[in-house]
Amino acid sequence: MLTSNTKKRLGLGLVAATILGGALTGGSANADPKQYSAVVGVGSDTVQDVMNALAGATNGNFYTPINSGAATSFRQEISFDAFPPAGVSDTCITAKLNGPTFTRPNGSTGGRKALYAASGLSSAGWTGVAINGLATCATAVDISGQVDFARSSSGPANGDLGTDMTYVPFGRDAVTFGYYRAAGSPVTTLTRAQLTSLFTTGPQTIGGVRIVPCGIQTSSGTYSFWNTVTTASAGTENTATTECNNLLGLRAEENDGTALKARGDALAAVSGHSGDQVVIGFSAGAFIAKSNGVAPGAPPAGVGVGSISDNGSGTNLGSPTTGTAPALAPSSTFYADTVFGRNVYVVLPTTVATGPGNAAIKALFVGAGSAICSATTTINTFGFLASGTCGSTTIKGSWITGAS
Numbered sequence: 026m027l028t029s030n031t032k033k034r035l036g037l038g039l040v041a042a043t044i045l046g047g048a049l050t051g052g053s054a055n056a057d058p059k060q061y062s063a064v065v066g067v068g069s070d071t072v073q074d075v076m077n078a079l080a081g082a083t084n085g086n087f088y089t090p091i092n093s094g095a096a097t098s099f100r101q102e103i104s105f106d107a108f109p110p111a112g113v114s115d116t117c118i119t120a121k122l123n124g125p126t127f128t129r130p131n132g133s134t135g136g137r138k139a140l141y142a143a144s145g146l147s148s149a150g151w152t153g154v155a156i157n158g159l160a161t162c163a164t165a166v167d168i169s170g171q172v173d174f175a176r177s178s179s180g181p182a183n184g185d186l187g188t189d190m191t192y193v194p195f196g197r198d199a200v201t202f203g204y205y206r207a208a209g210s211p212v213t214t215l216t217r218a219q220l221t222s223l224f225t226t227g228p229q230t231i232g233g234v235r236i237v238p239c240g241i242q243t244s245s246g247t248y249s250f251w252n253t254v255t256t257a258s259a260g261t262e263n264t265a266t267t268e269c270n271n272l273l274g275l276r277a278e279e280n281d282g283t284a285l286k287a288r289g290d291a292l293a294a295v296s297g298h299s300g301d302q303v304v305i306g307f308s309a310g311a312f313i314a315k316s317n318g319v320a321p322g323a324p325p326a327g328v329g330v331g332s333i334s335d336n337g338s339g340t341n342l343g344s345p346t347t348g349t350a351p352a353l354a355p356s357s358t359f360y361a362d363t364v365f366g367r368n369v370y371v372v373l374p375t376t377v378a379t380g381p382g383n384a385a386i387k388a389l390f391v392g393a394g395s396a397i398c399s400a401t402t403t404i405n406t407f408g409f410l411a412s413g414t415c416g417s418t419t420i421k422g423s424w425i426t427g428a429s
Contacts, residue, residue: 065182068136075108096388102174133177180367197355199345257313355408
């Protein structure tokens with residue numbers, strides 16, 4: 026059941042979409058709101074803010090929304106965040122007009138699972154999982170047709186030879202370690218080997234500082250990608266991050282500087298650990314957007330993203346960012362690295378991405394001339410670089426099933 030807060034949130038969203046749809050696409054004043062026909066996305070925290078901007082607005086700022094063009098009635102996209110807005114006590118969303126209410130997918134994996142459930146192939150329906158203790162909605166909901174694309178900050182798993190989903194890149198990101206130390210100067214430069222040791226074996230002293238690795242919520246694409254950087258398996262990473270995860274009783278939401286600081290402060294309150302430091306995998310693009318104030322969730326004082334002095338092949342990548350807030354920008358060298366750099370994706374069913382029909386969705390996302398690939402300025406504003414393969418449909422993977 027929708028709570029009063031949820032109904033109010035959805036109603037305001039419809040009003041905002043109506044205003045943006047009419048004001049920025051030049052539609053008739055008597056036309057139905059553009060949101061009613063919008064292509065709906067869910068999933069990754071890392072790219073939710075840029076996708077919100079490409080829908081028209083985020084963090085109190087307005088942007089020109091991308092649309093599919095005149096031939097397909099200027100269809101737009103809308104995107105539901107991975108985590109509920111502040112003050113909302115449940116995780117419920119209603120993605121399309123007159124559609125069912127269901128638990129929002131959290132993270133890249135959650136988004137891809139919801140895409141499968143929305144494909145109509147799932148006999149079990151969509152269940153979803155609780156997010157940090159917030160209430161879920163009704164279980165086993167039929168969400169067929171309610172989700173059109175998934176946001177993902179990771180590609181298919183290594184060795185996945187499936188072809189059910191197509192990963193369409195639209196931007197370039199980088200991941201490094203986020204850090205916080207409650208007392209004393211933090212260690213701000215590490216090597217890939219040191220990060221591998223931290224996230225496969227646990228806390229250790231580096232540069233005279235005891236460093237404690239923290240775990241990201243496991244539906245996150247950044248969690249999956251960070252494990253490829255550190256070469257950690259799910260089991261070894263879980264063991265290595267246990268001390269930090271137990272501080273507050275749960276893993277951290279990805280790219281959340283406030284969550285990292287809370288863990289660092291809790292660790293500093295433990296007898297004998299006042300000078301310890303915490304680290305976690307962190308998207309450079311998300312850090313830039315939040316630090317520059319274009320995305321919500323500015324990192325608190327003392328939280329930063331670190332430099333990599335050796336990427337595992339002897340290359341000193343330095344910092345993933347240049348300049349200072351509110352004019353932080355990506356380091357093209359860091360983002361281009363094959364270990365620490367990554368593409369971010371719109372994920373579509375392959376039947377949609379490369380099959381017949383679905384002209385509006387293709388116009389929005391598929392091909393170098395698509396609407397999203399033409400929105401470089403907005404993509405850059407949110408800490409990402411343009412992807413050299415933007416709009417490509419060559420990367421494919423299997424369906425991902427189960428709860429979010």
